[in-house]
Amino acid sequence: MALASVRAQAEKTRPPRALWTSAMLGRPVGEPEDPAFQLRIIRAALRLLERTDGPVILEDFPDDPPGWVDHPGWTAPGTDPSDAFAAELTAMLPLWQVAQARFGRTSVGLSFQAPEAWPGFVAALLDGGLPTVAALGTTALSARFLCDDIKALYGEAAQAVGPAPSARQVDGWFWRRTAAGGLLRRLRLVAMQSENNALKTVGGRFFVPAPWVEG
Known part of the structure; x- marks a missing residue:
């Protein structure tokens, strides 16, 4: 079955x-x-x-x-979509901590980097560098899991207070209204233009879900 x-x-x-x-x-x-x-x-x-x-x-x-049922009037707390990623992330961290206390867990941690290190790592990628986290061994894996951690942290922080939003609401908010969502789309394009074939592959397949590539 x-x-x-x-x-x-x-x-x-x-x-x-x-x-x-x-x-x-x-x-x-x-x-x-x-x-x-x-x-x-x-x-x-x-x-x-x-x-x-x-x-x-x-x-x-x-x-x-x-x-699947949207909750009328729901907005994610604490985020101005015009903020740069670093400032936006700083605003999200307290909410993420509240979410961890609320649910007793987090799925963030695949990247082996503290959130405070994420903006610098992403900046190096956008500048054409190939930064690597020692525990992961390659730029491709380091970048892929960093993108996963960014999405996870924002998704958890969005549910820190109030009634739970629908999964579609969280996705729509992240990809349409946050600096992080725009940053990951930009990072995808940079990765796909890289001469590093592994980074090109993971960038095209894993950084941004297909429905949000052009959104």
């Missing part, structure tokens, strides 16, 4: 049982912190194992995750 995030793929591969959900890629049972909704999906998937009308069964889960 498969949980399918891409319905066309399930139609092509034809597993014996598949349940398609509209959840985001990487979240096949819905949003974090919503065990009730996750349990509904798991139970619906397991019920497919009780059926005998195969050999192939492909069902659609009827409801969108609550994280």
Whole structure:
């Protein structure tokens, strides 16, 4: 029995049982912190194992995750979209700390750099340099994981206070309204023009999700 995030793929591969959900890629049972909704999906998937009308069964889960529902009037706290990245990041750090206390965890840390070091590392990349973090060994990995950390810190900070925004709201805010989002798009272009093939590859594939490349 498969949980399918891409319905066309399930139609092509034809597993014996598949349940398609509209959840985001990487979240096949819905949003974090919503065990009730996750349990509904798991139970619906397991019920497919009780059926005998195969050999192939492909069902659609009827409801969108609550994280798809935008909350009217939501704005991320503490950010002026006209700020430069370094100033904006300084404003985001206290909110990120509040978020860590609120949720008891963080996914920031892949880059092996403290946030205070990020602006300098990015500046070196934009100047055509090939800075490297010793723990990661290459510029390509150092840059990729730094971009992941920037996105993670902003996403966590955006949820520091108040009701949780939808995943789409956080993405729209980050890529349309923050200096960091614009910076990552610029960094992607610089990486793709680099003579360092590894940096060119990760820049094109991992710095900016496809829906936001031109946004």
